Amino acid sequence: MIFVPVYLVxxxxxxxxxxxxxxxxxMAYLALVAQGVVTVLAVWYFLTFRDDYSQTFFTFGxxxxxxxxxxxxxxxxxxxxxxxxxxxxMVLIYTFNAKKDTRNFLFFxxxxxxxxxxLIQTNDLFNxxxxxxxxxxxxxxxxxxxxxxxxxxxxxxxxxxxxxxxLAFLLxxxxxxxxxxNININQITTMIASSDLSETxxxxxxxxxxxxxxxxxxxxxxxxxxLPRAHAVAKSGVSALLSGIVVKGGLYLFxxxxxxxxxxxxxxxxxxxAIGATTAIVGVMFAMTQKDIKQILAYHTVSQIGIMMMGxxxxxxxxxxxGLLHLYNHALFKSLLFLGAGIIVxxxxxxxxxxxxxxxxxxxxxxxLMIVGMLSISGSPLFNGFISKSVIKYGxxxxxxxxxxxxxxxxxxxxxKMSQIFFGPRTLSYPLVRKREYLPVALLAVACLTMGVLHxxxxxxxxxxxxxxxKPISLQYVFEYGLMLGAGFLLYKYVIDKDYxxxxxxxxxxxxxxxxxxxxxxxxxxxxxxxxxYPML
Amino acid sequence: MNPLLTxxxxxxxxxxxxxxxxxxxxxxSVTIIESGIILLFLNLGNFEGGGIPIVGESLTNIVDPLPQxxxxxxxxxxxxxxALALMLSIKVFHHYGTVExxxxxxxxxxx
Numbered sequence: 054m055i056f057v058p059v060y061l062v063x064x065x066x067x068x069x070x071x072x073x074x075x076x077x078x079x080m081a082y083l084a085l086v087a088q089g090v091v092t093v094l095a096v097w098y099f100l101t102f103r104d105d106y107s108q109t110f111f112t113f114g115x116x117x118x119x120x121x122x123x124x125x126x127x128x129x130x131x132x133x134x135x136x137x138x139x140x141x142x143m144v145l146i147y148t149f150n151a152k153k154d155t156r157n158f159l160f161f162x163x164x165x166x167x168x169x170x171x172l173i174q175t176n177d178l179f180n181x182x183x184x185x186x187x188x189x190x191x192x193x194x195x196x197x198x199x200x201x202x203x204x205x206x207x208x209x210x211x212x213x214x215x216x217x218x219x220l221a222f223l224l225x226x227x228x229x230x231x232x233x234x235n236i237n238i239n240q241i242t243t244m245i246a247s248s249d250l251s252e253t254x255x256x257x258x259x260x261x262x263x264x265x266x267x268x269x270x271x272x273x274x275x276x277x278x279x280l281p282r283a284h285a286v287a288k289s290g291v292s293a294l295l296s297g298i299v300v301k302g303g304l305y306l307f308x309x310x311x312x313x314x315x316x317x318x319x320x321x322x323x324x325x326x327a328i329g330a331t332t333a334i335v336g337v338m339f340a341m342t343q344k345d346i347k348q349i350l351a352y353h354t355v356s357q358i359g360i361m362m363m364g365x366x367x368x369x370x371x372x373x374x375x376g377l378l379h380l381y382n383h384a385l386f387k388s389l390l391f392l393g394a395g396i397i398v399x400x401x402x403x404x405x406x407x408x409x410x411x412x413x414x415x416x417x418x419x420x421x422l423m424i425v426g427m428l429s430i431s432g433s434p435l436f437n438g439f440i441s442k443s444v445i446k447y448g449x450x451x452x453x454x455x456x457x458x459x460x461x462x463x464x465x466x467x468x469x470k471m472s473q474i475f476f477g478p479r480t481l482s483y484p485l486v487r488k489r490e491y492l493p494v495a496l497l498a499v500a501c502l503t504m505g506v507l508h509x510x511x512x513x514x515x516x517x518x519x520x521x522x523x524k525p526i527s528l529q530y531v532f533e534y535g536l537m538l539g540a541g542f543l544l545y546k547y548v549i550d551k552d553y554x555x556x557x558x559x560x561x562x563x564x565x566x567x568x569x570x571x572x573x574x575x576x577x578x579x580x581x582x583x584x585x586x587y588p589m590l
Numbered sequence: 591m592n593p594l595l596t597x598x599x600x601x602x603x604x605x606x607x608x609x610x611x612x613x614x615x616x617x618x619s620v621t622i623i624e625s626g627i628i629l630l631f632l633n634l635g636n637f638e639g640g641g642i643p644i645v646g647e648s649l650t651n652i653v654d655p656l657p658q659x660x661x662x663x664x665x666x667x668x669x670x671x672x673a674l675a676l677m678l679s680i681k682v683f684h685h686y687g688t689v690e691x692x693x694x695x696x697x698x699x700x701x
Contacts, residue, residue: 120656179660179663183663183667186667186671187667189671190670190671190674193674193678194674197678197681200681201685202682202685202686202697205678205681205682205685206682206685206686206694206695208678209613209675209678209679209682210695212671212674212675212678213607213616213617213620213675216620216671216675217604217607217620217623220620220623220624220627223627223664224600224627224630227627227630227631227634227657230631230634230656230657231634563695565691565692565695566616566691566695567607567608567609567610567611567691570604570607570608571608573604573607573608574604574608
């Protein structure tokens with residue numbers, strides 16, 4: 054049963070095709086069956102091989118692994134696998150409707166799942182390109198699925214910008230093949246460690262190309278402009294999926310390529326920390342000024358990606374696992390917020406938070422669940438965001454620590470602004486809400502709390518790191534969080550709410566498509582300066 | 591053909607993306623980048639007088655078969671992207687009446 058990784062890719066894709074072929078609404082149940090099969094297979098695989106994944110590395114067709122295509126797993130990919138299975142379950146339950154004809158939607162949803170599992174498990178750089186390009190195509194179809202003008206323009210913006218990035222990634226792969234003679238990730242890792250090939254200009258150039266492609270896919274500054282457009286106009290379930298897990302595909306590539314070049318003498322941590330910090334601060338600045346509830350959440354995804362980059366760029370293993378943990382936590386609370394916001398938008402028929410009032414009176418349970426998500430994202434003690442931010446903070450210098458605090462202040466401010474929707478009189482008598490939509494939101498809230506309180510055993514089990522020194526709550530933490538909320542409230546009351554000219558200017562600031570591509574070239578040039586030209590001087 | 595020439599084709603594509611103000615031209619630019627990359631990779635695996643890498647022919651002095659296998663896949667994916675992008679630009683034209691980036695992106699949400 055060494056082929057389980059392959060089944061994980063093909064079960065969702067086959068189910069998607071069968072659902073599409075048989076034009077019966079009842080066929081939608083097959084999606085749940087396929088998802089169940091995937092879950093059972095993944096759990097079984099994990100329990101069988103968890104001590105040593107290396108026995109499951111394999112190459113298709115028994116070819117020599119220098120030329121063959123293979124799959125491999127390790128602790129990081131398995132944790133990604135379970136996270137994505139969980140988020141896909143939530144989105145599937147949220148969007149499931151056996152009475153309506155949703156087979157087109159289910160087709161793309163399940164196809165994306167299979168492709169994403171392939172991306173996680175592949176051990177071959179070219180297959181990585183194929184899978185990342187397929188996710189780009191499928192995501193742009195899912196974004197356009199609403200069939201409104203907004204969604205079509207967001208989809209084409211997303212498709213073309215990301216394809217340009219992915220093609221840069223492909224160019225990097227070609228240069229690596231030219232230098233190393235193969236595209237197997239394991240092989241290249243050992244070759245980099247055992248030779249000084251990585252100091253040649255070609256390999257440095259290839260590294261720059263790979264990383265600039267990844268920067269587009271994972272929405273780093275200044276290339277994040279596609280993310281708020283695409284994530285804000287998609288269906289709520291799709292937004293949760295995109296912000297929760299699909300955008301992490303780019304970060305997963307970042308982790309993989311960083312590990313591949315781990316032995317190379319590149320000085321990456323400073324540069325990527327700077328990029329991460331800028332992404333976080335710029336993202337949160339935009340988020341504070343927005344009025345559209347889904348735009349706010351989308352810009353917060355950008356800023357949280359910056360925080361993850363702050364952790365992932367570090368060479369220290371504890372800070373690195375902090376970044377990884379923040380990635381998992383973000384997937385949980387951002388999906389929760391997007392799904393909850395989707396219910397609210399459905400009921401109130403508007404996305405503008407100025408016109409949404411009295412949610413607490415109308416939907417108390419949903420409000421409590423949303424508040425759990427907001428507390429998690431703003432880093433309140435007892436919730437999961439707090440733990441991962443503390444782990445990242447632990448490895449930072451003083452100046453870096455204050456950068457992170459600025460981001461936290463912005464996050465608190467913007468969620469204080471968003472929490473205004475809970476106050477006010479009840480405007481709707483009996484909102485029509487489907488019970489089925491509540492279930493995933495509630496499960497995600499429980500997961501947020503669990504990750505916040507039981508972080509020590511979970512981190513030990515999944516990532517094999519000891520987090521015992523990070524306590525979920527103490528008087529000092531509560532005091533600090535209270536101080537943060539107070540400062541955030543002042544900032545909200547006296548700057549954001551007054552709607553000064555600069556605030557309006559930031560809110561309406563949009564980057565055109567040409568400028569976004571120009572930024573891409575600029576980013577690429579800066580990276581060449583840092584990683585190719587500077588070491589030669 | 592010199593690999594540097596194909597690299598220039600890639601750069602022309604990126605220049606097109608950074609300057610063209612029309613959605614269709616942007617789609618073309620992406621296609622040009624892709625063609626440049628395909629030509630570059632085929633060039634790197636090729637040499638003057640190399641034989642065809644097919645089992646049954648003489649297997650001495652053949653060109654590297656891997657780039658050809660990989661680039662077939664890239665061509666397939668590239669045609670998919672082009673088709674999808676053109677379909678989306680038709681839809682954008684139906685909704686906004688234009689394929690100029692500035693006009694399409696300049697409209698307010700919900701129009």
